[in-house]
Structure formats: C-alpha cells, structure tokens
Amino acid sequence: MAEDRIAIHVNDLVVGFGERVVIDHLCLDVREGEILGLVGASGGGKSVLLRTLVGLLPKRSGEISFPAFATDEAVGRGVLFQQGALFSALNARQNVQFPLREAAHLSPALLDEIANAKLEMVGLSVEDGDKFPAELSGGMTKRVALARALALDPALLFLDEPTSGLDPIAAGEFDALIRTLQQTLGFTVFMVTHDLNTLAAVCNRVAALADGMIAALGPLPAVLESDHPWVRAYFHGARAQMLHLGA
Template sequence: MASPGKVPVISVRDLAVGFRDRMVLDHLSLDVRPGEILGLVGGSGSGKSVLLRTIIGLLPKQSGSIEVFGHDVDHVDDETHRALQRRCGILFQNGALYSSLTVMQNVQFPMREFLHLPEDLLDEIAATKLAMVGLSRLDANKLPSELSGGMTKRVAMARALALDPEVVFLDEPTSGLDPISAGDFDSLIRTLQQTLGLTVFMITHDLNSLHTVCDRIAVLADGKIVADGPLSAMLASEHPWVKSYFRGQRGRMLESSRQQSSG
C-alpha cells in the first residue's frame, strides 16, 4: 500500500506538452506515492501515453517540472540521470519486444546496457526474472513471433524488472488479452508489487484492473487530472467523463457482477 506521508516517487507540476497547435497536457499536476499502484485512465487520445513518455524522458515538455526520486530531471548531470533510469522499469504497450532477439536476449537487453556481467551470470539473472513472471527456461530461446499475447506481456514485464527497479511504468498491460489472461496478469502485477515493494504507474482502460489492482486512480481529461482518489471517489465524481466511465453501463455491469459474486 502507498505511504501518503512520504515524499512522492514522481512529482509532476504544471506540465505542458503539445504538438504544433494542439495542447495535449495543459498544466497538469500529479504525484505518484511510494508503494502504490496508481491507475491512470482517460479517453482515447487524452494524453495518457504522452504523460508517461514525458515523465521517462522520451518526449520533450514545453513547461512545468518533473521530479523523480526527489530529483528535478531538468537539473541533473548525466551520471545521476543514468542512475535514475536504472531505478525505473518500463513495459510499453503491446510489449515492444525486439523481434530479432530471443526471449532471453530481450530480458538481458537493459542489463547489457547498464551492467558489466559475465554471460553465465546474465543468463542466470534473466532466467530468474522469467521465473518471477511465470515463464520457464524452455521459453527462453523462443522468438517473440512464437509467443502468445499473454506470454509477450510477461516477457516484457520480466525485461522491465531486469535491473531490480523501484518503480515500474506499465502502458496498457492487459490490452489485447482475453479476460482470463488479463485477470491473470492483474494478479501478477499485484503479486510482484507486494513481493518486491514496487511503486507502479499503470495506464489502463480496463475497468477490472481499476477495480481489483489499483490503490488509487487518476483521470486525465481536457489535458488535466480531473479526478484523483480511490474507486469510491470515482463513483462519487460528477465530472461528465468520469461519471459516464465509472457509472455507465459497463461500470454498472461490473459492479453488479462483483456484488453477485460476493453475495
């Protein structure tokens, strides 16, 4: 669970990001607290992935500040920036595995970039990471084209965990998965978070994930965070998008199903 009294792992203030004449993030502010699973939700094209990519440095910002582990990323030297990168793991949407590399080589990729270890130790660490996400050594020599959607996401998660990060960014981790596989992956996220003490920043549109995995939910609309809190706060919100998403037909069906199963 999150620790509200502690310094945020990530602190975004008045962030503005745009492309040509379109403002995507309009002076957005958001904190990610240590030890929590934060679910970021919003409509298609609302800027969820833009926010994630800006935080990790893949997209430039126009104004505002981003602090990661208490460091303003605009005012750190190269050595500190590299150290901050090592403390973060990323699972991109659809896995983003390197198609020409095996499963083992994909997991080892960040290790080869940041660490100087002998091959046998790299193999041992990669095998351990694969075991953590429910894959075996038999899967290690497969190519991404030989994997199911669920296996692809698990390999991507193992790669995200390769450097023993403290915070993990997940971009739509259950998209494209059938309901059973999505539920299994949600359980994996929670188990890893509890076992490793991770902080998780998760973009998702999956109501099941928001209900079962997330400690806190932030809603992105009109370039800003328009709702922030537990699921109960989402259900009480009168913001039009939040209301339609969480209290619309899909939300009511999910809540009805949960009440029946608990009863």
C-alpha cells in the same frame, strides 16, 4: 505504502505537439509504494503523459521530480510498452538481457542467470526463454516484456495498457501477477489502463485524465463520486454497470 513520501511529483506540466496542447498544466503526485491507475479517453494523452514521465517526450514547461529518491539520475525506471514491444530478432531471454547489456558489463553466464530468474519471476520457464516473439502467446509476450522491465530492479515501474489484447482470464492473471510482484518487491507503479477490472482489482488510487488535466483522483470509490462529465460517463456507463462499478 509510504503515504508521506512522494515517488513522482508533477507540477504544472505542459506537453504538446505543434499547436496542439495534450497535457495542459497538469499536477499529480504518485505515492511511493502504490499502484496508481491512469484512465482517460482514447487519444486523450495517457501514453503521452507516461512517455514524458520516463523521458521519452520533452515537456514544454512544468516540473517533474522524484522526491523519494536522492537524485533524479538515481531513479531506476522500468517500462512495459503497449503490445510488449519485444525485439523480434531476439529470443525471450535475449530481450530480458537487453537492458542489462546496456547498463552493465556482465559475463554471458551471469546474463543468462539473471534473465532466467526474471522469466521465472513472471511465471515463465527457462525453456520459454529460447522462444522468439513470434512463438509467444499474447500473455507470454506481456510476461516477457514485464521481465525485461524488471531486469534492472527498478524503483518505478511504468505500464502502458498492460492487459490490452488479452482475454479476460489472461488479463486477470496478469493483474494478479502485478499485484503480487509489487507487494513482494515494493516498487511504485504508474499504470495507464482502460481496463475497469484492473482498476478495481489492482490499483490503490485512480487518476482520471480529461482535457489535459487530472479531473478526479483518489481510491476508486471516491472517483466514482466525481461529478466531472467525462468521469461520470466512463465509470457509470453501460459497461461499468455490467462490472458493478457504477452501482
């Protein structure tokens, strides 16, 4: 990990809807080559922050920059949305091809070759590419969505609740896949998650979002020592104790 290089720099960021402020003068640096996990209360602004970082929501004020890259325009971003957000009228292969069709003029044969390679990269077969979203299991849907997010070989990968809706075995396999791909390809991951197992197994650092700001930030053991009321309730509650995080 290039700890001296910052992939995403957020300074004094404010995002809101009408009179409601969701992100309130938030500051955060994401290091190049790390997996950063963002946790927070339901409706607390986690997905709002992610969508602002990828340019899907406007900010009211503040700065978002990508210091590790030559220009902001040159930063490749891949996004895996909650529940996969696959196009139901397209099969898995066509879903993976979608960003390729938007970004480059490639022959049908080359589109198929790249899409098949991405599907195999995430543990699916070429034959799985013929299946439509309605024919995919929850775990397969996540993998196709991940293949689509990786279609353009992004330097930054944004994951919004990647293991939500998966059983513990499938979630663990998906965590391992993310870790393996990140170590192999070296991209930076900004991950919104509520899964305590994911935080412990995958993330280099954890950021806790509370009251529109980062209440705690660091490796998981350091975050566990935070005195912030919400952070303590989240990491030292009964569910966390069951996972031995609160010990």
